[in-house]
Amino acid sequence: MFLGQHHFSFDTNNRVKIPASFMRLMADGAILTQGFDRNILVFTKPAFQEIALMVRRLNLADPLARSLHRMLLGNASPIEIDSNGSINLPEALKEFAGLDKQIVLIGQGDYFEIWSQAQWDPQETTLRDAEANSQRFAGMDLGRV
Numbered sequence: 733m734f735l736g737q738h739h740f741s742f743d744t745n746n747r748v749k750i751p752a753s754f755m756r757l758m759a760d761g762a763i764l765t766q767g768f769d770r771n772i773l774v775f776t777k778p779a780f781q782e783i784a785l786m787v788r789r790l791n792l793a794d795p796l797a798r799s800l801h802r803m804l805l806g807n808a809s810p811i812e813i814d815s816n817g818s819i820n821l822p823e824a825l826k827e828f829a830g831l832d833k834q835i836v837l838i839g840q841g842d843y844f845e846i847w848s849q850a851q852w853d854p855q856e857t858t859l860r861d862a863e864a865n866s867q868r869f870a871g872m873d874l875g876r877v
Contacts, residue, residue: 733757734839739849741833747818748835754844755817764825764846766807769855772821772829772846779842780808821846 738751750758763780767773775783787804790797807828811819821831834849847855859865 733841734844735841736839738837738839740835740837742831742835743818745820747814747816747820748837748846749816749818750813751837752817754837754839755813758813762811762813762819763808764811764821765804765809766825766828767845769845770829770848770851772825772831773843774811774846775843777810784808 734754734757736751736753738754740749742748758774758776761777762774763777764772764774765780784805787797787800790800792798792801807825809822809825811821813819829846830848830851831846832848832850836847836849836852838845838847838852
């Protein structure tokens with residue numbers, strides 16, 4: 733699983749280093765696309781194929797379904813990890829996510845997110861509010877472990 737927070741900077745060739753634990757999961761390549769927030773989503777190829785299948789099953793007569801197609805599939809791009817364990821991000825996605833020098837990779841289990849440090853900081857502040865989290869997530873059935 734993709735887990736944890738990893739802080740990196742773009743190198744001089746505008747590439748991003750990928751943590752070794754993430755690289756192992758992406759051995760067969762990966763697909764990245766526009767996220768729902770100002771971020772980039774990165775999926776393994778099998779995980780993206782599942783998402784794409786679900787999206788393709790939506791009713792194309794529905795304007796929201798067409799928008800989701802455009803957002804997820806129209807902005808998708810395969811990526812390869814180079815011999816140094818780095819990836820190159822498409823300019824359009826970098827611009828969408830507001831990526832500058834400092835970035836954060838956030839593990840999400842089946843995928844990970846790429847955030848600019850500036851966009852991630854308010855997210856992290858919100859997530860660290862224990863009292864608000866207790867109220868915010870109380871209605872979710874997370875089951876018992």
